[in-house]
Structures are given as C-alpha cells and as structure tokens.
Amino acid sequence: MLRVDALRAIYPELASRVVVTNMGAAPAELFSLGHRPGFFYLWHAMGLASSVGLGIALARPELPVVVVDGDGSVLMNLGTLTTLARYRPKNLVHLIFDNEVLLSVGRSFTTATATGSDLAAIAAAAGVPRTATVRTEDELREAFSAALAARELAVVVAKVEPQGPSSYSIDLHLLENRFQFERHLKGLRASHGESA
Amino acid sequence: MPVSQANSQVVYDALTACGIRLLSVLPETWLVHLVTLAEEDPEMTLVRLAKEEEGVGISAGAHLAGVRSAMLLQNHGFLASVNGIVSLAQLYRIPLLLLVSYRGGFGEEHPWQTEGGGVTEGVLAALRVPYLALETPGEVAARVREAQALAEANLRPVALLLCRGLMWEEER
Numbered sequence: 468m469l470r471v472d473a474l475r476a477i478y479p480e481l482a483s484r485v486v487v488t489n490m491g492a493a494p495a496e497l498f499s500l501g502h503r504p505g506f507f508y509l510w511h512a513m514g515l516a517s518s519v520g521l522g523i524a525l526a527r528p529e530l531p532v533v534v535v536d537g538d539g540s541v542l543m544n545l546g547t548l549t550t551l552a553r554y555r556p557k558n559l560v561h562l563i564f565d566n567e568v569l570l571s572v573g574r575s576f577t578t579a580t581a582t583g584s585d586l587a588a589i590a591a592a593a594g595v596p597r598t599a600t601v602r603t604e605d606e607l608r609e610a611f612s613a614a615l616a617a618r619e620l621a622v623v624v625a626k627v628e629p630q631g632p633s634s635y636s637i638d639l640h641l642l643e644n645r646f647q648f649e650r651h652l653k654g655l656r657a658s659h660g661e662s663a
Numbered sequence: 664m665p666v667s668q669a670n671s672q673v674v675y676d677a678l679t680a681c682g683i684r685l686l687s688v689l690p691e692t693w694l695v696h697l698v699t700l701a702e703e704d705p706e707m708t709l710v711r712l713a714k715e716e717e718g719v720g721i722s723a724g725a726h727l728a729g730v731r732s733a734m735l736l737q738n739h740g741f742l743a744s745v746n747g748i749v750s751l752a753q754l755y756r757i758p759l760l761l762l763v764s765y766r767g768g769f770g771e772e773h774p775w776q777t778e779g780g781g782v783t784e785g786v787l788a789a790l791r792v793p794y795l796a797l798e799t800p801g802e803v804a805a806r807v808r809e810a811q812a813l814a815e816a817n818l819r820p821v822a823l824l825l826c827r828g829l830m831w832e833e834e835r
Binding site: 523 | 710714718719726729747751756
C-alpha cells in the first residue's frame with residue numbers, strides 16, 4: 468500500500484476532522500489531496516505531533532482529532548503512547564504510517580520496525596484500548612472508520628511502502644497554516660455542535 | 664518535607680489567576696505540592712508526562728485549541744526539552760509559559776544537580792527565552808501575570824525560574 472493511496476482512502480473522513488500530521492511525506496501527500504483549515508502540519512519537532520494532538524483533544528473534548536504520524540517520529544517519542552493511554556481521550560485516533568525507514572533521509576535508513584518492533588503491540592501494551600495493524604486500503608478504511616465510531620482512543624498502524632512524493636514542499640507557509648488552524652478551531656467553538 | 668507548601672500555593676494561585684487551565688508536569692521534589700494542588704483542582708487539566716518535551720507539544724495543542732496552559736518542570740527537564748522549545752514553540756510562535764524549578768544553584772547539596780544548574784540561564788539566554796528568577800513569594804503573582812502577558816504578546820516561550828529561596832524551607 469502506498470501512503471498517498473491510504474490517505475486518499477480515508478480522505479473523506481479526514482476532511483471534516485481536526486488533523487495534526489508529522490513532517491515529511493505525509494503532510495505533502497495530504498496537502499496534494501486537498502488542504503482543509505482543520506489540517507495542521509507539524510514540520511520539524513519530530514515526535515511531537517501526537518503530543519500536539521493530545522493537547523488539542525484534552526483542551527477540546529468535543530473535537531474529533533486525528534494524528535497522522537510515522538514510525539520514525541513515534542519511535543523518537545515512544546513515551547507519548549503511555550501518556551496517551553494514561554489520559555485516554557475518547558476523541559483521538561493516532562494513525563501511524565509505518566514504512567520501516569526514515570524516508571526523507573533515504574530508503575536505506577531503516578527504523579526498528581524493520582527489525583520487528585511492533586508499534587501496535589507497543590501501543591496495546593502501553594494501555595491504548597484499541598489498536599490495529601492494517602496492510603491494504605480496505606483494511607485501513609474499515610479499521611479507521613471503526614476507530615472513529617468507537618469513540619475511544621485508538622492507534623492504527625498502517626504498513627506502507629517506503630515511497631514518497633517527488634517534493635516535500637507545500638505552498639503554505641507553516642505560520643500561515645498555524646494561524647489559519649488556530650482561527651479555524653476558534654470558529655468551531657463558536658459553532659459548537661455543528662462541526663464536531 | 665521542607666518544600667514550601669505556602670509558597671507552592673502562591674505559585675498555583677498566580678497560575679489560575681491568569682487563566683491557566685491546563686498544566687503539564689513531570690513531578691520532582693520541589694514541585695510536589697504544585698502537582699497535588701493541580702490534581703485536586705477540578706477546573707485544572709493536569710497532564711503527567713513521561714518526558715518533559717511532550718509537554719511542549721501538549722501546550723502547543725492547547726494553545727491552538729484556545730486553552731491557556733503552562734509547563735511545570737525541573738531545569739534538567741527544560742534542558743531535555745530544548746528541541747521542542749526551538750522547533751515547535753519558537754518556530755510556530757507558541758506562547759509557552761515555563762515554570763522551571765531551578766536546581767543546582769547556590770545552596771545545592773546534591774552533586775548531580777550542579778551541572779544543570781550551572782548551564783540553565785546560559786541555555787535560556789542562548790535560546791533567547793526571556794526569563795526571571797523568582798526568589799520571594801511577594802513577587803510571584805505579578806511576575807507570573809507579566810510572563811503570561813509577554814508570552815502572549817510576542818508569541819514565544821517565557822520562563823520563570825522557581826528558586827531555592829521560594830520553593831525550599833531550610834530546616835533549622
């Protein structure tokens with residue numbers, strides 16, 4: 468499964484939600500599918516996308532939050548899984564694309580998931596109540612929809628090919644994205660109940 | 664325990680007075696009363712961290728979601744959070760209020776605290792994080808209010824150092 472196809476498979480569900488991504492291929496591909504004001508791309512600060520998602524989910528329990536993460540990022544902040552599990556926000560789904568490499572550096576730089584570390588099993592052992600590993604678009608669509616519908620903290624690991632877009636740059640400055648996103652969340656507060 | 668209960672209350676009251684509703688914290692001795700106060704306050708969301716840098720992300724998320732937050736951490740936890748502070752709070756212009764227990768300064772008896780104590784202010788200065796040291800309870804409320812105001816005006820991290828004279832009551 469290619470990550471861009473995986474993102475396309477769940478794009479209709481992402482589009483209406485608050486989405487926080489890590490850096491690199493995932494934000495570039497998500498942006499190419501169509502930016503929404505509820506999408507926040509965390510360039511740099513590797514490992515902290517899940518923490519940003521947790522902060523939003525705890526601050527605004529009425530907002531459904533999806534974190535789009537990668538194996539390299541999660542491995543840099545593994546403790547985050549224990550913190551997520553500790554507070555168990557019902558409005559957070561943590562989607563991890565696992566391509567087993569640090570792709571933006573090069574395909575030969577594998578992560579520990581290439582040698583057997585199982586992020587869904589680690590999440591489950593950390594206490595995350597709902598976990599899944601998926602390998603096809605259909606499996607992803609099913610697991611992701613079920614996780615959203617269950618209204619409990621979930622970690623979904625999607626195994627994908629180590630292939631990314633030709634360019635990681637997007638036509639949206641990170642500060643423009645940041646202020647637009649903040650304003651969007653403020654607007655969702657004003658119209659609480661409609662969008663959430 | 665000679666951690667000052669009364670002054671911990673002063674610090675806590677100062678935080679709630681300026682609208683802080685979420686605190687992320689990695690407990691350490693000087694912060695125990697503050698953590699307990701947060702835990703017992705139904706208006707406060709307390710997030711206990713596995714490692715301090717997570718708190719930078721959590722505060723960033725809370726800010727973007729419209730909730731005022733602060734981090735409570737030891738200076739060694741601040742040192743462990745430097746990339747998050749630079750690559751998230753500073754890069755993305757997040758007003759991040761850091762309350763840092765300042766171990767390893769004058770009066771320190773534990774050898775393991777001294778190296779971190781020796782570099783804390785230098786690292787804050789290198790990061791261009793505005794900071795003030797709080798030594799006495801009388802200055803706390805105004806300084807916390809001013810720190811929060813500055814953070815929200817310049818959209819950057821601001822630090823307050825919780826010093827020995829404020830947090831620790833020497834046993835006589």
